[in-house]
Amino acid sequence: MSWQLGPEDLPALALGATLLGTGGGGDPHIGRLLVEQAMREHGPVTILDPDDLDDDLLIIPTAQMGAPTVVLERIPAGPEPLAALRRLEDHRGRRAAATMPIECGGINSMIPLLVGATGGLPVVDADGMGRAFPELQMETFSVYGVPGSPLAIADELGHTVLIDTGEDNRQLEWLARGVTIRLGGVAYIAEYAMTGRQVKDTAVPRTLSLALSVGRAILDARRDHRDPFAALADAFSRTIYTHIRELFHGKVVDVERRTTEGFARGRARIRSADGDGELEISFQNENLVAIRDEIQLAVVPDLICILEEETAEPITTERLRYGDRVRVIGVSTPALMRTPEALAVFGPRCFGLDREFVPVEDGPGGEIAGTADARMEEWEQTPVR
Structure with missing residues (x-):
């Protein structure tokens, strides 16, 4: 069942995502502000339950990559993750039916929502880490057979890079990390393009819902003492x-x-x-x-x-x-x-x-x-x- 995520949901979602980030994942506050602005301009984002996906749909996850300490000083401009998605779509010759988080923790809970709001795409309620991890191969997608390549990477200056390492996801991480460092320590990626069937087989389900419920639990408890x-x-x-x-x-x-x-x-x-x-x-x-x-x-x-x-x-x-x-x-x-x-x-x-x-x-x-x-x-x- 699909549902709508609006600006009023973002404070609870960001709070829950920070907890699920286990200390990392990047502080979602900046991402929340970008998503809120995009939603006020373009409207709410449709969230898709993974069980409802048609098997042959193309899903392209999007994310931020880099050191969280750098993000505090080098905030995103906004268009970067959608630019990475479009570069990967152009390479594959096919448009994505939806995007999805690669991790449910930190700012990477927000990046797909930014892509969804600005690009008019729904977002799948699932991810590939069930928390946050520091490296790209550390995903359930990779564990259960989905290649991360080809990967598209973009920065706020309009630079884009395409990396293809076949099925070697560790090599993909190594090369993408090097490019990210040379782009200033943080960049934005689209990777692990997969079918709806692969999402159902490999993703951790309903983690956006999890982050939202965790954040609401904390906020409601504070309000009610x-x-x-x-x-x-x-x-x-x-x-x-x-x-x-x-x-x-x-x-x-x-x-x-x-x-x-x-x-x-x-x-x-x-x-x-x-x-x-x-x-x-x-x-x-x-x-x-x-x-x-x-x-x-x-x-x-x-x-x-x-x-x-x-x-x-x-x-x-x-x-x-x-x-x-x-x-x-x-x-x-x-x-x-x-x-x-x-x-x-x-x-x-x-x-x-x-x-x-x-x-x-x-x-x-x-x-x-x-x-x-x-x-x-x-x-x-x-x-x-």
């Missing part, structure tokens, strides 16, 4: 993200951050309020692993989210600062992101971590209490309107 963390537990319990746990509670005492090789890399240390323990989080754009006293509490691909301790406002890696008082939560990823094939593409060792994946629900930490009666094995929730 309820616990936003319990509201989050309720919101996730009705999805294929079946567990949410509190991993740590304390104050940020150190942040080491650098922009290198097209990524924001570093680590953060958080000290407990009573001073008897510290949590260290390592990140590459996104939070990758959380370790307390040499004990692994959560690791990629599960979500590790740093939230302000009272409001549950997500804090991205580029905005994390000394003195922030935070709660760190872990969220389980869907089953299709935990298969051996998936872990071979975006598991811990793919980030240079000498660690095994242990599901967050099987490690230390406490379940955050909610009020939902049961958890669903399949997400059959009606899309949020």
